[in-house]
Amino acid sequence: MIFSFTATPDFDFLTYFARYIQATVQNGLLVIPDHLGQGHIRKLDFGSDFKITIHRYLLKEDLIINRKTSGQGNDLITVFFYSNEQALEIAYNDHPQVLFSQRDESAIQVTSNDLSSTIRFPAHQTIHYVVIAIKPPSLAKLLAVSNPNSVLQTITGNGNSFLFFESMAAETKLLLKNLAAVDMNDPLSHFYMQIRVQELLYLVFHKLALRENAPYQTINSADAERLLYVRNEIISDLSLPPVIRELAQVAAMSETKLKQLFKQTFGTTIYNYYQQARMEEAAFLLKQGRHSVAEVGYELGFSNLSHFSRLFEKHYGLNPKRYSSS
Template sequence: MIFSFSATADFDFMTYFARHIGATVSNNMLVIPEYLGEGHIRKIDLSAEFKITIHRYILKEDLVIKRNTSGQKNDLITAFFYSNEQPLGITYNDAPDISFSQRDDSAVQVTSNDINSTIRFPARYSIHYMVVAITPSYLKQLLAFDRLNSTLQTITGSGNSFLYFERMTTETGVLLKHLSTIDLQESLSHFYMHIKVQELLYLIFQKLSLRESTTHQHINNADAARLLHIRNEIVSDLSVPPVLSELAQLGAMSETKLKQLFKQTFGTTIYNYYQQARMEEAAFLLKQGNRSVAEVGYELGFSNLSHFSRLFERHYGLNPKKYSYS
């Protein structure tokens, strides 16, 4: 099933999605029809400029959500929080799907509404995510801080195009699950929800505020698609370090532009991103319990197991052997 829409500030996702699947909305909740699956979508308007949509369902067929640019200047910020319990595909500008799975916590994205995106959710998996839509002016008012770093200045500014990814922390994941269980019929639930969603935004914007303060590089749909393709190439074989010249050629951009846009979007350098993904894969494999430390190290391209152990301990605070038994 494909659902396509244009991301304007006044667009009501739930109302139009209900029409698309032949369902009804009652008390700001859409119950998924039995023929399609089970679960629900809830919408909470915290103000005219601050809205959230919570998705919790299991579908009998793949769901593809295509968000098209509004054709207007950027007038809305979208923060997308995915619980990362199951794999999903994210792509930009109709490029091939990029998978984010349990091994990769890059499941929070913050984007302007002038960037096309497509998200593919697989059938028969538990889907749990939240979308926060907020205007730049309202976010700036909430942040209530004059000396914002360049990333937050870009996000809260007027007419900027941007795309940022952050890893979802345990704290963010727990809060996300809690928000989905709040009883909206309770008398003070709206007030409580407003506070907790602001806490959610604090967690992501606090991390974004720690990014290096540099001049924002303009990003368009083609750039976004290339960056996700390059990211996929980096993690496709973690036994081989990325080669900048080859990635730049793959993305049809200069090495300088690639380094700038990649760090701006993912918050770290290409090589650091590769090493982080390498350590996450190592942790995942070690927890499976069917490979030795040496086998995991060699599989991930380490010829020196002492170096592998030191690097792993730097990331996780335990050496690989202790981690596998923890």
């Protein structure tokens, strides 16, 4: 099942998706028809330029959502929260091949609506994601930052193209879970949801506000596609450190441009991203309990286990042995 749309500011996903699957919308709620699967999509408006759409469903066939740019420049910000145990494929062309999230890694994407994207949601897997859409002036008013860094200036500015990724902290995951469980029959539910959605935005933009205040490099869909491919290359074999020269060749970018765009998009350097992914994989393997500390260290390319232990403890506050038994 492929649903394509053009990202104009007045586009209403719920209405057009309901027509596509021949379903009805009642009070902002679309219930997935039985022949397609089970679950629902809910939309809440907090004004003409601020809304949230909550997706919770399990489908009988893959769903591919293809967002095409309107060609009118950016006039809408979308904040995409994906919180699943399964990996998700996303691309900035028509053939999603790049993993957006790994295993149980939840992720947040903040993007302008002038970047095209394609996301594939796999069949027979519970899908839970949330999209907040807000116009730049409204976000700037909501944040009310007197001296924003370059990231917030770019996002709330006029006509900028951007893509930022953030990992999802436990606090954000819990908030998303609570949002999905709100009783919408409560007469104050809309008021409560608005407060919680603003809290969601706070958690995201608080992290973005802490990023380095560096000059912003313009990004387009082709750049975004290459960056996700580079990210996939980095995490495909965590026993080998990334080689910038080789990654730049893969991305068809200069080394300088690749380093600048990667840090801008993911909030850290290529090598730091690699090390973080290494530690997360180590934590996952240790929690499984099927590997010794030495086996995990060697599998991730550490010849010096003392160095592995020190690095792991720096990330998690416990050495690998204590972490595996905690």
